[in-house]
Amino acid sequence: MSESWINIGNFDEVPKQGARVVETAFGDIAIFRTKDDEVFAVRDKCPHKGGPLSQGIVSGKRVSCPLHDWKIQLDSGLAVAPDEGCVATFQVKVVDGEILLLLNTEALQATA
Amino acid sequence: MAEKLVLIGNGMAGVRTLEELLKIAPDDYQISVFGEEPYGNYNRIMLSPVLAGDKSIDEIMLNDDDWYQEHDITLHKGKKITEIDRVNRKVIAADGTTENYDRLLLATGSRPFVIPVPGHDLPGVISFRDIHDVDNMIEASHDYKQAVVIGGGLLGLEAANGLMLQGMQVTVVHLMDSLMERQLDTAAASMLKETLQERGLQFQMGTQTEAILGDDRVQKVRFKDGTEIPADLVVMAVGIRPNIELAQQAGIHCERGIIVNDTMQTFDPRIYAVGECVQHRSLSYGLVAPLFEMAKVCANHIAKMGIGLYQGSVTSTKLKVTGIDLFSAGDFIGDENSEELIFQDAARNVYRKLVVNDNKITGTVMYGDTIDGSWYFDLMRDKTDITDFRENILFGQAHLGDSGHGDDNRVVMMADTAEICGCNGVCKGEIIKAITEKKLFTLDEVRAHTKASNSCGSCTGLVESLLAHTVGGDYSVAPHLKPMCSCTDHSHDQVREAIRVHSLKSISAVMDSLEWKTDGCSKCRPALNYYLLCQWPDEMTDDSQSRFINERAHANIQKDATYSVIPRMWGGITNPTELRKIADVADKYKVKTVHVTGGQRIALYGLKKEQLPAIWGDLNEAGLVSGHAYGKALRTVKTCVGREWCRFGTQDSTKLGIELEKMTWGSWTPHKFKMAVSGCPRNCAEATIKDFGVVCVDSGYELHVGGNGGIKVRATDLLCSVKNEAEVMEHTAAFMQIYREEAHYMERTAPWIERVGLTYIKEKLLGDPDKRKQAAERFLFSQQFAQEDPWEARAKGAQAHEFAPLKIIA
Numbered sequence: 001m002s003e004s005w006i007n008i009g010n011f012d013e014v015p016k017q018g019a020r021v022v023e024t025a026f027g028d029i030a031i032f033r034t035k036d037d038e039v040f041a042v043r044d045k046c047p048h049k050g051g052p053l054s055q056g057i058v059s060g061k062r063v064s065c066p067l068h069d070w071k072i073q074l075d076s077g078l079a080v081a082p083d084e085g086c087v088a089t090f091q092v093k094v095v096d097g098e099i100l101l102l103l104n105t106e107a108l109q110a111t112a
Numbered sequence: 113m114a115e116k117l118v119l120i121g122n123g124m125a126g127v128r129t130l131e132e133l134l135k136i137a138p139d140d141y142q143i144s145v146f147g148e149e150p151y152g153n154y155n156r157i158m159l160s161p162v163l164a165g166d167k168s169i170d171e172i173m174l175n176d177d178d179w180y181q182e183h184d185i186t187l188h189k190g191k192k193i194t195e196i197d198r199v200n201r202k203v204i205a206a207d208g209t210t211e212n213y214d215r216l217l218l219a220t221g222s223r224p225f226v227i228p229v230p231g232h233d234l235p236g237v238i239s240f241r242d243i244h245d246v247d248n249m250i251e252a253s254h255d256y257k258q259a260v261v262i263g264g265g266l267l268g269l270e271a272a273n274g275l276m277l278q279g280m281q282v283t284v285v286h287l288m289d290s291l292m293e294r295q296l297d298t299a300a301a302s303m304l305k306e307t308l309q310e311r312g313l314q315f316q317m318g319t320q321t322e323a324i325l326g327d328d329r330v331q332k333v334r335f336k337d338g339t340e341i342p343a344d345l346v347v348m349a350v351g352i353r354p355n356i357e358l359a360q361q362a363g364i365h366c367e368r369g370i371i372v373n374d375t376m377q378t379f380d381p382r383i384y385a386v387g388e389c390v391q392h393r394s395l396s397y398g399l400v401a402p403l404f405e406m407a408k409v410c411a412n413h414i415a416k417m418g419i420g421l422y423q424g425s426v427t428s429t430k431l432k433v434t435g436i437d438l439f440s441a442g443d444f445i446g447d448e449n450s451e452e453l454i455f456q457d458a459a460r461n462v463y464r465k466l467v468v469n470d471n472k473i474t475g476t477v478m479y480g481d482t483i484d485g486s487w488y489f490d491l492m493r494d495k496t497d498i499t500d501f502r503e504n505i506l507f508g509q510a511h512l513g514d515s516g517h518g519d520d521n522r523v524v525m526m527a528d529t530a531e532i533c534g535c536n537g538v539c540k541g542e543i544i545k546a547i548t549e550k551k552l553f554t555l556d557e558v559r560a561h562t563k564a565s566n567s568c569g570s571c572t573g574l575v576e577s578l579l580a581h582t583v584g585g586d587y588s589v590a591p592h593l594k595p596m597c598s599c600t601d602h603s604h605d606q607v608r609e610a611i612r613v614h615s616l617k618s619i620s621a622v623m624d625s626l627e628w629k630t631d632g633c634s635k636c637r638p639a640l641n642y643y644l645l646c647q648w649p650d651e652m653t654d655d656s657q658s659r660f661i662n663e664r665a666h667a668n669i670q671k672d673a674t675y676s677v678i679p680r681m682w683g684g685i686t687n688p689t690e691l692r693k694i695a696d697v698a699d700k701y702k703v704k705t706v707h708v709t710g711g712q713r714i715a716l717y718g719l720k721k722e723q724l725p726a727i728w729g730d731l732n733e734a735g736l737v738s739g740h741a742y743g744k745a746l747r748t749v750k751t752c753v754g755r756e757w758c759r760f761g762t763q764d765s766t767k768l769g770i771e772l773e774k775m776t777w778g779s780w781t782p783h784k785f786k787m788a789v790s791g792c793p794r795n796c797a798e799a800t801i802k803d804f805g806v807v808c809v810d811s812g813y814e815l816h817v818g819g820n821g822g823i824k825v826r827a828t829d830l831l832c833s834v835k836n837e838a839e840v841m842e843h844t845a846a847f848m849q850i851y852r853e854e855a856h857y858m859e860r861t862a863p864w865i866e867r868v869g870l871t872y873i874k875e876k877l878l879g880d881p882d883k884r885k886q887a888a889e890r891f892l893f894s895q896q897f898a899q900e901d902p903w904e905a906r907a908k909g910a911q912a913h914e915f916a917p918l919k920i921i922a
Contacts, residue, residue, distance in 0.1 A: 008918055059634065
């Protein structure tokens with residue numbers, strides 16, 4: 001199993017209450033930064049109709065999908081009730097100002 | 113350690129307060145509940161349908177035992193609290209159970225008033241209040257034949273109807289000469305009486321009960337005039353009395369009800385009270401909507417977010433008798449200063465009366481067809497000036513010039529498969545199923561669960577009527593001042609005023625100052641950003657993270673996450689250089705679709721976000737700039753060729769269109785804003801369905817406002833006629849500025865004008881030429897900071913992070 005922490009860029013490159021995209025061979029991952037400077041990584045694909053979550057408005061630990069305004073919880077990947085659905089989440093951490101993303105090729109492939 | 117909250121009274125008001133509290137502060141309290149009845153919380157309003165056999169008890173349960181468990185609430189079912197010990201802060205039940213409290217919530221409700229005539233305590237004499245009473249009535253209907261209901265009010269008639277459906281012969285005895293005199297005028301009351309008589313009810317009007325006679329069970333009822341009628345069952349339904357004894361014993365100040373302040377606190381600040389047991393500003397309420405409003409405020413305060421105030425409710429009534437539509441609200445009788453507008457069609461059994469004071473609705477009674485009840489009710493609560501549509505108001509909202517839903521508004525007749533929400537494809541059956549299965553009460557809940565009315569909102573009226581018909585009429589009532597969103601209790605107008613008065617100049621300043629409950633959401637943040645930009649054009653820095661993606665990326669996101677690019681074509685005029693450039697760009701970037709828009713432009717579809725800055729740079733080379741087709745902003749100024757070419761043209765509509773677009777482009781507005789200039793009254797540019805339309809005539813220019821071609825087509829209202837182009841420009845700028853300053857975010861000019869009234873807009877724009885000039889100047893001042901092509905800046909590298917991936921991993 002190939003699992004490794006990958007440096008995906010500097011923390012400052014992600015805007016507060018915003019997101020950036022990491023492109024992989026198995027689809028995009030959205031990297032979010034909240035108002036409190038927490039960082040989250042989720043699959044950039046809304047469980048509803050596949051909207052790019054990275055393009056949504058970030059409030060608290062939630063993002064609103066730009067297509068139909070579903071709210072997705074960034075820590076769990078769960079849609080906020082009463083909507084039902086789930087998006088894959090990825091481990092991410094900030095070390096010395098650099099964002100590290102834990103990627104597992106098999107898992108990534110499975111959720112693509 | 114969590115504080116202890118004890119609720120006395122396991123009914124709708126109390127439990128609703130707990131639900132509201134759990135939403136905002138789920139961990140703050142350890143909660144226990146005492147209820148006298150051996151059930152969970154059920155919907156008392158729906159007892160009539162249970163009696164009538166339309167529903168079962170299970171169907172009206174709101175919170176079952178699992179709900180209490182799930183939320184870690186201790187439920188003491190069937191335990192009556194007999195004492196509140198305020199010194200030691202504990203409550204004591206009849207069986208000796210005690211609970212300590214840090215805060216106590218009283219929701220003891222009310223009980224039916226029993227007239228103390230001789231025989232009132234005989235077996236077979238009951239009231240209509242809880243499940244136990246309903247069981248009694250249903251049981252009696254099996255063994256007995258003759259029922260007498262004392263009281264011809266709402267509850268009495270519902271009980272009478274139910275008993276009749278259970279097979280009994282029912283006589284309604286009423287003290288007054290007119291049924292439901294607190295909700296209906298005599299005309300509507302007599303129509304109601306006639307209908308009920310046709311169904312088989314009998315009435316004794318203007319009759320006072322003297323005694324109830326019988327040996328071991330009721331046998332007869334005797335009246336003041338000496339007459340008697342046989343009775344095996346007597347239901348007393350003459351009114352309710354708040355249950356205040358417990359509070360009184362504990363020394364809490366009571367009058368008719370338990371006195372509370374605007375945060376629902378009693379005389380003892382640790383003790384709150386909500387629901388029918390309460391007396392607030394000298395009024396007590398027995399309807400659900402006020403109870404829910406109280407619950408919300410009370411929960412806020414218990415959660416120590418003391419921002420909401422309960423300021424009383426305006427209520428409406430609907431009778432829950434299948435097949436009888438009846439609606440009443442406000443002061444429906446009127447006085448010597450009020451006028452009455454009446455519509456009566458005896459053959460169709462339809463009656464509508466509006467009581468109007470100073471051109472504002474102060475009350476309404478409707479019988480037979482009540483679909484417009486919620487509309488009249490809104491107009492009444494919002495104190496809308498009805499001058500502008502008074503001549504059509506009795507025919508209902510469908511006749512107000514919009515050709516949207518029209519007669520489709522009659523939801524009750526619609527099939528279950530009929531589509532209610534066209535945006536999200538939700539049909540009537542789905543909505544009713546969600547309302548009954550998920551126990552939904554409010555429009556917001558229906559929106560959240562079904563998505564109906566959650567997009568364009570044009571079916572809101574339909575959904576509200578469905579809600580009213582499914583769960584009873586007084587549920588869907590929204591608070592008088594609608595909060596911007598669930599993040600705050602403040603309305604749009606209150607927020608704008610605070611921004612202005614307190615010189616708030618950032619989103620966080622607004623949220624701090626007005627005690628926002630969250631750090632915002634996708635509804636309020638874009639609104640706040642707009643309000644701030646509008647108020648402080650020269651000082652405010654745009655918060656791009658609070659903008660919807662289209663405005664942040666200056667392109668329209670499409671369903672596959674690609675974008676469209678639509679350059680501006682001033683007044684709909686283009687030339688070979690621009691067209692050649694667009695063709696080159698379409699080739700170079702392999703554009704999938706090239707489309708001519710309704711606003712006289714060319715749109716390129718299917719572009720990747722990373723490509724946008726380069727495409728914009730290429731388009732800029734030919735002078736093509738952003739068309740703001742993605743924004744709540746000035747969109748297009750559509751024109752015809754006018755006098756220059758057309759044999760009918762009266763003025764140079766094309767040139768005027770270009771000038772208008774040059775003046776107004778780049779301005780942010782509450783919603784999209786479209787304009788058009790037609791060269792003659794044939795109106796080829798369709799100016800009369802635009803937010804602002806100019807129709808050229810031989811003598812000058814007609815200015816039209818408030819049209820749109822969208823969900824509900826609305827033709828414009830004529831604002832005025834002017835003589836020259838300079839006047840057109842000034843009126844346009846002034847109108848846009850007033851709209852920018854006063855409309856709510858996401859409110860187009862059409863609903864805005866219907867909300868505030870054309871008379872108001874005319875007064876603002878035409879009343880004082882100096883004020884108009886000042887408004888136009890404010891617009892032009894703001895434009896100094898707005899007219900910068902966002903595409904050019906981004907083509908040159910601005911906001912580069914927006915358009916590039918953070919990293920590409922192979």
